[in-house]
Amino acid sequence: MRRRTLLATSAATMLLAACGNGDDEGGENGAAPAIEGDENAPATIVFWSWAENIQTVVDLWNSKNPTQQVQLSGQAASDELVSKFLTASKAGNAPDVIQAEYQALPTLITNNALQDITSVIDPIKGAFAEGTWNLTSFSGATYAIPQDVGPMMLFYREDIFTEMGFSVPKTWEEFGVLAKAVRAKDPAKYLTTFSPGDAGWLAGFAQQAGANWWSNANDAWKVGINDEATKKMLAFWSGLVNAGDLLGDPMYTPQWNSQMSDGTIIAWPSAVWGAGVLAGVTPGTKGKWKVAPLPQWSASENVTGFWGGSSTGVAASSKQKAPAAKFARWITADPEAVAALVKIGLYPAATVGQGADMLGNAPEYMSNQPDYYTTAAAIAKTARGFDSWGPNTNVAYGAFEDLLPTAVKNKTDFAAVADQVQTTSVDDLKKQGYQVA
């Protein structure tokens, strides 16, 4: 019942949002350049996105807004999209609306390619959890609207756990003990693999541990990539991987696929979209995986981090920013649009889309866990991000992906890598001309 009411209220909020006639546009805070013009003016909006089948969502908008048509331009991978978008912005033929991963936003903002949309997002702010909203806001300014999120959770092979008599680890300490127990009981099996080349995955673990890689105060950047929380987290994985209790091989390789399906690897810390990946990678183990909250750093805690997800923003070069922002608001927060996003397999960022009401039953692959989405929604509420993404997140990610695989190969302390990445990131910020606290 309670969820129903909540849904009803947020739906009402969004209805209001949909009816809103742009009264709140005006940019009262002088710092942000306001979005001007009539948001209901006829327009042809060009939208860049890489999500599969998102055309169906766009079609829905087009059928309801005959004077404001959206043209979808399907783009390749998400990383490539950033370079492409920056180039297009320079060349003056950028789209009006763009889908961007959260950690890519700072790069787009500092290259002056994204519009500050703070003045037009009030109607839908309430549709998102605060932790989610922070993913697209930087020093009080909002540059994009969260579209889909990836709160992290633990996938595990329920059948193997039962067979071997293991219970799901509640804390990382238990996780470590379990990793050793798995090896002792069956030397052919590993609890999981620590994939050192995925900085986004690592960032999620760091967020959960309470790290704050970037924050901005008094116009100076504070970089905390080697803060205590991050080092604690890295030292934890370091101990297990270097002792041989866990694998240290990359994910998403043919080897990983085979190990995930033949039971060599029996757990996978991933995100809510992981069920879809598993369905593709190991279709044979359908109905054998279950999901649980990520292990915690202390038994009394209940937090998780984000891995992946994307947002929708308006290009700074757009000549029809008001209608573009209207579309961005719609596709991310309107219940109908959110329902359509769910249909194409995204886990929406708006809270209205996260309950079982909207998502329906568990994905077919997770048929053994009927409350999959209820569990996911509960976990999503506990997710925390960093204060901000840094203006050179790409450099930090690049440094991690450069150094961590080598640390795994040479069995050195992973926590030391955090110090190196910190130095690299700070040096780069200073070189670019940023103030670093």
Added chain:
Amino acid sequence: MTTVSRRRRRGPGAAPYLMALPAVVLFIAFFLIPIGYAIWLSLHAMRVRGKGFGVRTEVFVGMENYVTAITDSAMYEALVRMLAYGVIMVPVTMGLALSFALMLDVPRVGLKGFTRISIFLPYAVPGVIASVLWGFTYLPAVSPITRAFTELGLPAPDFFGDVSIYFSIANIAIWGSVGFNMVVLYTALRAMPAEVYEAAKIDGASEWQIAWRIKIPLLAPALIMTSVFSLIGMLQVFSEPNTVKSVTNSITPDWVPLMRIYQQAFIENDVYLGSATSVLLALVTVLLSLAALAVFRLRARRSA
């Protein structure tokens, strides 16, 4: 004065210029302008103005990017790795290509067409696809090679070890390029006058002696050309390690010079530094190719 202009009028006129025009235009549009732009980029950089996120603006920084590029220790490590790879790749490719070409050229060898095609075929496989295929074979859990070794009770080879990784990557390039080089050498062999061999045979030379004393010296120009191609191939190595990178911890994102440049330009989003490094690498490539050509020519002249 008048005679000169009269002479000019009698000349070919604008025709040669017109005919050369397409080539010149293409050369300028697709060669000089991009190089010029790269050089221009290499002298600039994005610098931040304003507070917080600030705004990046392009400014002239002079030689700063070049200083960064020259003092970049990662680049030198990448160069060393590239050389280690080249020391394996170039001689093995040339050796195999030459042996196959000579063997195919021996009279009374059966299944020539089939053999030639099967050696050449890997060249038609794009480098990325080849790397995916070989990467698959190198991964212990899915490798048929590892499986065969374990079935026989032997210790399985580690394809991603500190030293073996160079052989593993070189192997992919060798597999793909031997066929091409072999065809070039074989074609050169077929083009040689048969009288030379007949004369040698009359003098009592064996097939071995013909190969050593006649074919290889006569092949010198083709060998020089293919060796320079292989050297340039070494300098340009990118797709093999970059593809295999995703399946192993043994290959860093800056493993060879081109990967380092890619990292600078597209991962760190610093096209300016990437351009400076590219310009330097291009210079090194040109110098190395010229040096290699000079050395080979000198040798060829001496042995001739």
